[in-house]
Structure formats: structure tokens, C-alpha cells
Amino acid sequence: xxxxxxxxxxxxxxxxxxxxxxxxxxxxxxxxxxxxxxxxxxxxxxxxxxxxxxxxxxxxxxxxxxxxxxxxxxxxxxxxxxxxxxxxxxxxxxxxxxxxxxxxxxxxxxxxxxxxxxxxxxxxxxxxxxxxxxxxxxxxxxxxxxxxxxxxxxxxxxxxxxxxxxxxxxxxxxxxxxxxxxxxxxxxxxxxxxxxxxxxxxxxxxxxxxxxxxxxxxxxxxxxxxxxxxxxxxxxxxxxxxxxxxxxxxxxxxxxxxxxxxxxxxxxxxxxxxxxxxxxxxxxxxxxxxxxxxxxxxxxxxxxxxxxxxxxxxxxxxxxxxxxxxxxxxxxxxxxxxxxxxxxxxxxxxxxxxxxxxxxxxxxxxxxxxxxxxxxxxxxxxxxxxxxxx
Numbered sequence: 208x209x210x211x212x213x214x215x216x217x218x219x220x221x222x223x224x225x226x227x228x229x230x231x232x233x234x235x236x237x238x239x240x241x242x243x244x245x246x247x248x249x250x251x252x253x254x255x256x257x258x259x260x261x262x263x264x265x266x267x268x269x270x271x272x273x274x275x276x277x278x279x280x281x282x283x284x285x286x287x288x289x290x291x292x293x294x295x296x297x298x299x300x301x302x303x304x305x306x307x308x309x310x311x312x313x314x315x316x317x318x319x320x321x322x323x324x325x326x327x328x329x330x331x332x333x334x335x336x337x338x339x340x341x342x343x344x345x346x347x348x349x350x351x352x353x354x355x356x357x358x359x360x361x362x363x364x365x366x367x368x369x370x371x372x373x374x375x376x377x378x379x380x381x382x383x384x385x386x387x388x389x390x391x392x393x394x395x396x397x398x399x400x401x402x403x404x405x406x407x408x409x410x411x412x413x414x415x416x417x418x419x420x421x422x423x424x425x426x427x428x429x430x431x432x433x434x435x436x437x438x439x440x441x442x443x444x445x446x447x448x449x450x451x452x453x454x455x456x457x458x459x460x461x462x463x464x465x466x467x468x469x470x471x472x473x474x475x476x477x478x479x480x481x482x483x484x485x486x487x488x489x490x491x492x493x494x495x496x497x498x499x500x501x502x503x504x505x506x507x508x509x510x511x512x513x514x515x516x517x518x519x520x521x522x523x524x525x526x527x528x529x530x531x532x533x534x535x536x537x538x539x540x541x542x543x544x545x546x547x548x549x550x551x552x553x554x555x556x557x558x559x560x561x562x563x564x565x566x567x568x569x570x571x572x573x574x575x576x577x578x579x580x581x582x583x584x585x586x587x588x589x590x591x592x593x594x595x596x597x
Contacts, residue, residue, distance in 0.1 A: 251430030
């Protein structure tokens with residue numbers, strides 16, 4: 208008897224990890240991705256202990272992660288030309304393992320995604336590139352998916368892991384209005400500046416109307432992003448042209464302290480994009496189709512929990528699938544209803560709280576005027592910091 212076929216839409220971050228778990232539990236997963244190959248866009252992000260805990264369940268994966276851990280986390284400010292360190296915490300791998308079992312690891316998205324793709328393919332999982340899912344037709348025991356190139360495929364059930372601009376989400380619940388938050392991000396990857404050499408730190412740098420986060424992704428490289436209020440910008444991560452990048456490198460941000468200005472001046476592949484809010488969903492599934500990760504709960508980046516929450520989704524989804532379908536047989540719609548409902552009920556509240564928390568952190572961090580900024584610092588530092596920030 209053939210293994211139960213599961214279609215995963217999206218080969219970004221969550222899709223390959225889910226596919227590996229499904230394969231090891233006796234399912235037959237296939238991944239469809241709209242892009243023609245692994246993406247080179249995007250900057251970096253931090254893998255945090257809650258996310259790495261899930262990845263550690265895949266043998267030898269964590270040891271291969273191409274990134275770097277910070278030795279400490281610094282919150283610092285530049286007000287009225289005065290540089291102050293507000294918080295300086297030990298977040299070294301030894302300390303984080305003692306507290307949470309796993310370290311923080313800064314990674315560049317393209318390199319980390321390639322590792323996940325390689326891992327999935329080593330497990331015998333097929334990834335079909337250049338297939339944009341546009342139509343989903345459900346029957347009593349299967350889902351037929353039509354792609355923009357005219358091909359079709361059938362699976363027992365479908366998991367939409369297709370991220371922020373999820374076609375699966377649109378197919379289930381319609382196209383939603385994305386509201387511009389009034390904030391834009393500029394970011395890049397740079398050589399480690401002199402101010403941060405020796406003891407690599409994850410740095411939150413606060414200025415008048417701006418906030419930078421920067422963290423090591425290698426011994427000699429930092430990923431960084433600056434959030435400011437500004438005119439509406441497109442929600443994409445395309446690299447700016449040469450002239451635009453030079454304007455950013457030579458602009459007012461290049462004079463920032465604590466190594467921030469050096470990061471801007473030496474930035475490579477600088478991107479600029481707008482930050483948008485989307486309405487929270489009341490349900491993450493319909494019939495035999497379910498959403499996971501950013502497709503279900505897109506979030507602003509201010510808590511650094513996007514990928515980590517997607518991995519938590521994967522863990523609980525697989526745990527419930529094993530609970531209700533231990534033999535990995537072809538599941539009935541009624542069985543999937545139990546799995547999807549429990550998964551949604553368990554995860555929706557937690558992810559909604561984090562989405563709202565990330566939005567609130569963005570509002571606190573990016574304020575204009577010295578007095579307003581000082582009040583924001585007081586609120587931010589009254590804590591306690593979330594575990595993800597520590």
C-alpha cells in the first residue's frame with residue numbers, strides 16, 4: 208500500500224522542515240515552490256532556543272547550521288550625541304544552553320534555506336520548483352491542486368507553508384488588505400565593525416525615530432536592519448540599485464554610534480521594504496487544507512520569532528498528526544478535522560499574542576523626539592524582556 212501523499216506548498220523555511228518530519232513518520236511528502244530555485248533574497252534572522260529545540264529532533268541538522276552565536280546582547284542609545292549602554296547581558300552559547308537548552312544563532316536566510324533544502328533532498332523528498340499553486344479543489348478524500356503552468360497534482364491533504372504572500376491562504380479565505388504600518392526597514396550584511404570585534408554581540412541600538420538590530424552571522428560578518436518611520440515602500444526584499452545603496456551608505460545613518468554607522472557604510476546587498484499589518488485569521492484551515500508558519504500568522508520582525516514560531520507549528524502539528532493517525536494511514540476528513548482543530552486551538556492564541564507583541568515592540572522602539580524616546584526606553588526596560596529578546 209502506497210504511503211499517504213502530502214503536498215506542501217512552499218520551500219522556504221517551514222516547508223522543508225515539515226517535509227522531513229512527515230517523511231520520517233511514514234508519509235510521502237512533496238514540496239511545490241513558485242520560485243524557479245532557492246531564493247537569494249532576504250537578509251538574516253536569529254534562530255532562538257525554542258526554534259532550535261525543534262530542529263534538534265532532526266539528527267545532525269543543528270551541527271550544520273551556517274551561522275554564529277552572539278556572546279552578549281546589548282541595548283544601547285544615542286541621544287543628544289551621548290552614547291549609553293542600557294543593558295548588557297551574557298547571551299553566550301554556554302549561558303543560553305544553561306538557561307534554555309540551546310543557544311541563539313544568527314543566520315543568513317539564503318544559506319540556512321539551502322541547508323534545509325539539502326536536508327530534505329537527502330531524505331528523498333522531491334521539490335518541484337517553478338510551480339505556483341493557484342487553485343485547490345477538494346473532494347471527500349483528496350485535494351487536487353492546479354498550478355500556473357497548467358500542471359495538476361493530487362494529495363491526501365495540503366499544508367500551506369508559502370509565507371507572507373501565501374496563495375494557499377488567499378485560496379482559502381480570499382485576498383486581504385495589507386495596511387502599511389508607517390514604518391520601513393533598511394538592511395544589509397556587513398563586515399564586523401571594529402567596535403564589535405573580539406566579543407560579538409547582538410545589538411539593539413536606539414536613536415531618535417529609528418532602531419537598529421544587528422547580530423553576527425559569521426565571525427567576520429553582521430546582518431543588520433534599521434526600522435524608521437517613512438513613506439510607504441513596497442513589501443519586498445529586492446536589493447536596491449547601486450545608486451540607492453550608495454545614498455544609504457553616505458546618508459545620516461552612517462554617523463550612528465556603537466558600530467552602527469560602520470555597518471551602514473560597509474553594507475552589501477542593501478534592501479529597503481515597507482512593514483505591513485494583516486488581519487488575524489479566526490481559522491487556519493478548510494477541509495483538507497491547513498496553513499502553517501507565516502501563511503497562518505504573518506508577523507512584523509521586532510521579536511525575531513517568525514521562523515521560530517513556524518518550527519513550533521511544525522512540532523505541534525506533527526505531534527497531533529501522530530496522536531490521531533499513528534499508522535500514517537490515509538486520513539479521513541473527520542480525522543483531519545480533529546488534527547487541524549487541536550493544532551489551531553493550541554497555536555492560534557500563542558502566535559496571536561506574539562504578533563501583537565511584535566507590533567507593540569516596533570511602536571515602542573521607533574519614536575521621534577528625545578522626550579518621547581526616553582519614555583519609550585523606560586517602558587521597554589521596565590521589562591521583563593521576553594525570552595526571545597534575552
